[in-house]
Amino acid sequence: MRISERAERIEPFWVMEVAKAASQKAREVAHTDRPVVFLNIGEPDFTAPPRVKAAAQAVVASGQTQYTPALGMDALRQAISGWYAQRFGVQVPASRIVVTAGASAALQLACLALIDRGDEILMPDPSYPCNRHFVSAAEGTAVLLPTTAEERFQLSAAKVAAAWGPNTRGVLLASPSNPTGTSIDPAELARILDVVRSHGGITLIDEIYLGLSHDDQFGQSALALGDDVISINSFSKYFNMTGWRLGWLVVPEQLTPVLERLAQNLFICASTVAQQAALACFEPESLAEYERRRAEFKARRDYFLPALNELGLTVPVAPDGAFYAWADCSAACQKLGLKDSWDFAFAALQHAHVAITPGRDFGTDQTARFVRFSTANSMAELHTAIARLKAWLQP
Ligand SMILES: Cc1ncc(COP(=O)(O)O)c(C=O)c1O
Numbered sequence: 001m002r003i004s005e006r007a008e009r010i011e012p013f014w015v016m017e018v019a020k021a022a023s024q025k026a027r028e029v030a031h032t033d034r035p036v037v038f039l040n041i042g043e044p045d046f047t048a049p050p051r052v053k054a055a056a057q058a059v060v061a062s063g064q065t066q067y068t069p070a071l072g073m074d075a076l077r078q079a080i081s082g083w084y085a086q087r088f089g090v091q092v093p094a095s096r097i098v099v100t101a102g103a104s105a106a107l108q109l110a111c112l113a114l115i116d117r118g119d120e121i122l123m124p125d126p127s128y129p130c131n132r133h134f135v136s137a138a139e140g141t142a143v144l145l146p147t148t149a150e151e152r153f154q155l156s157a158a159k160v161a162a163a164w165g166p167n168t169r170g171v172l173l174a175s176p177s178n179p180t181g182t183s184i185d186p187a188e189l190a191r192i193l194d195v196v197r198s199h200g201g202i203t204l205i206d207e208i209y210l211g212l213s214h215d216d217q218f219g220q221s222a223l224a225l226g227d228d229v230i231s232i233n234s235f236s237k238y239f240n241m242t243g244w245r246l247g248w249l250v251v252p253e254q255l256t257p258v259l260e261r262l263a264q265n266l267f268i269c270a271s272t273v274a275q276q277a278a279l280a281c282f283e284p285e286s287l288a289e290y291e292r293r294r295a296e297f298k299a300r301r302d303y304f305l306p307a308l309n310e311l312g313l314t315v316p317v318a319p320d321g322a323f324y325a326w327a328d329c330s331a332a333c334q335k336l337g338l339k340d341s342w343d344f345a346f347a348a349l350q351h352a353h354v355a356i357t358p359g360r361d362f363g364t365d366q367t368a369r370f371v372r373f374s375t376a377n378s379m380a381e382l383h384t385a386i387a388r389l390k391a392w393l394q395p
């Protein structure tokens with residue numbers, strides 16, 4: 001069977017190889033005193049809070065599960081608009097909000113609406129692997145620009161200006177980022193926007209981890225910087241609803257009917273059950289629970305980062321959000337005679353029974369030196385992981 005060039009261009013997730021090995025190991029050592037600690041998974045260990053679960057049960061029982069409008073339920077778009085005002089002090093009318101099946105569908109819609117064959121989109125190396133594939137699926141080309149720790153592993157205005165070529169259509173940023181947990185400095189972001197605007201380009205910014213920001217300096221939405229910014233968001237991370245498949249994007253007013261047309265044809269609508277349930281996310285009781293969990297994520301980071309650094313797994317830029325630590329394992333590799341972060345990840349699994357993600361999926365520049373730790377696990381598991389890594393690395 002002939003497979004489309006488009007499909008052939010999409011690379012496999014290497015991280016799944018590690019995940020498979022981790023599951024195999026987990027089965028082998030499940031009944032020992034050293035079961036595998038999973039720090040490779042990019043999703044919250046929490047699930048939807050009680051009122052959201054109850055709302056989902058109620059809507060299923062009521063049978064009110066027909067399609068919703070393609071742009072999403074009006075009440076949900078209003079609730080998201082209210083959240084922007086309450087949490088970030090930014091006015092985003094519901095008419096600019098498009099509800100989707102997760103940030104993934106939001107990214108697909110944005111790319112399909114704005115990218116033509118041959119258009120180039122600038123993005124940082126390292127970055128979330130699917131983002132370059134969304135661009136590629138829309139027949140565009142993702143251009144990964146190497147970043148440095150000084151740049152917080154984010155693009156800078158100077159870099160965007162220097163890389164802008166005749167086919168460049170815009171930038172796709174993520175703040176805070178996966179895999180680094182670092183955000184773009186707001187002043188730098190304003191300068192990037194100036195560069196993009198000077199070329200008549202587009203700015204797509206993935207703010208899926210913005211709800212899990214731990215630092216007021218960085219915790220502002222890029223939507224405050226202008227109505228031309230396209231922001232992608234989700235119920236997966238801050239709202240702890242990964243498998244519910246619900247997200248949204250905020251677009252300039254004139255794009256809403258375009259996305260409506262695409263969404264009608266490609267998806268009809270996002271899950272009705274998930275949308276109805278998500279209304280309960282914005283009730284005071286749920287919001288209080290989400291804030292409690294955000295504090296827990298911060299506490300985990302505050303424990304885990306110094307502990308990693310002490311092990312010589314240096315995290316060059318402290319993450320200000322999300323639940324990741326992007327650690328340089330090159331010194332440890334040298335000491336242990338390991339080739340790169342890929343081998344390090346497998347060795348950590350073998351020797352410490354700790355599952356982590358090698359840098360390979362996230363780019364090509366320095367990713368052979370870096371591994372990603374996810375701190376979306378209990379404090380007890382994080383303590384166990386550090387103790388095991390210490391016994392392995394500093395016997
Ligand atoms: C940076 C980033 N963007 C988008 C997504 C996709 O999220 P969703 O579950 O909302 O589709 C993820 C998931 O891990 C992510 O890390």
